[in-house]
Amino acid sequence: MKLLLVFLGLFLAVLAQDKYEPIDDSFDASEVLSNERLLKSYTKCLLNQGPCTAELKKIKDKIPEALETHCAKCTDKQKQMAKQLAQGIKKTHPELWDEFITFYDPQGKYQTSFKDFLES
Template sequence: MKLIILALCMAALALAEDKYDSLDNIDLSEVLGNDRLLVSYSKCLLNKGPCTPEVKKLKEKLPEVLETQCAKCTDKQRQMGKQLVNEIKSKHPEIWSDLSSFYDPQGKYREALEEFLKS
């Protein structure tokens, strides 16, 4: 019995450590409310401009996030991702188009992303 409890504790610890912990530091309302900042961040993500440390971390994780459909994301990160994508798609379609073309040129994540946004 003790072995089972120890194994469950180890599994819980591994799962807790398997989440992205550094992606919660971006103030989403500040980014979405400031076109200059949004353009700057998008340039970083597109390799067309400098990156802040927070956006650099996001940029490093973004391919994995897309590939795993945000499997390691916390609930807060999922909510932030949904809000960010929806806002950019509706208010800045040119930025969305550039980001989509850059990170998903074949469109292989498009269907999964739409499902993610609906959930």
């Protein structure tokens, strides 16, 4: 019985490592989208044009892997935030969206899968 509990504990620990760190519950995607100064600051960080906060740098470092794996390690909340931010930027700031595409997917490898992700 003890062996089973140890195995189960190890299994759960491995599963937990298969997801990215949770997003701070105070993060509000709609606030970022409605605040031009904040959006510009975040954009500069994500496009290597300005400084990053420690939290935003963690997110930025995971973007290439998330695109490549179709956000396989994203939590449900991270997926929801990514969709909200991407859809908001595409709608209200298409020029920024184009910059993100050029920066993170210059060959267009992820366009179809990311479109499917946004529509899911």
